[in-house]
């Protein structure tokens with residue numbers, strides 16, 4: 106992701122999440138490639154999806170993943186996740202975790218398909234709605250699945 110991608114990313118962010126991150130959050134993270142990695146998917150040079158990862162030591166945390174509603178169910182989400190897992194392997198991370206709303210079965214299915222397992226639940230994790238989050242984890246050395 107480059108700074109000129111951020112405007113479109115924020116548009117998709119607003120369509121996707123009840124508490125969307127604003128432009129300055131993404132711009133600040135892009136200044137820190139030593140711990141933050143963002144990848145975009147584009148069609149005809151227009152951003153249609155993105156994924157973010159914080160990483161340090163052997164550990165990574167997916168910060169956000171979204172695909173523009175007009176382009177969902179075409180494999181773009183899987184493609185973004187696959188690409189960030191490849192990046193994590195290069196960085197020699199051994200664990201990637203994430204939080205996902207308990208109601209978001211579509212995202213959970215996608216994460217399970219990529220080898221993530223449910224490891225816990227955070228009560229009332231999403232402040233804006235009070236919804237609980239499942240914590241899901243991928244152990245990279247043992248069960249990484251890369252879909253070509």
Ligand SMILES: CC(C)(COP(=O)(O)OP(=O)(O)OC[C@H]1O[C@@H](n2cnc3c(N)ncnc32)[C@H](O)[C@@H]1OP(=O)(O)O)[C@@H](O)C(=O)NCCC(=O)NCCS
Pocket residue numbers: 121122169170171172173176177178179180181182183184204205206209210211212214215218
């Ligand atoms: C979750 C999200 C990123 C998936 O992106 P996508 O490009 O539509 O996903 P894909 O087309 O790659 O589909 C991946 C898998 O999701 C699952 N999936 C897709 N549609 C589904 C549905 N309606 N119900 C359940 N699972 C579904 C399937 O496992 C699918 O694999 P398959 O097509 O081989 O069956 C997208 O729906 C999105 O942006 N949602 C809003 C934001 C969000 O919830 N982000 C995740 C936060 S944790």
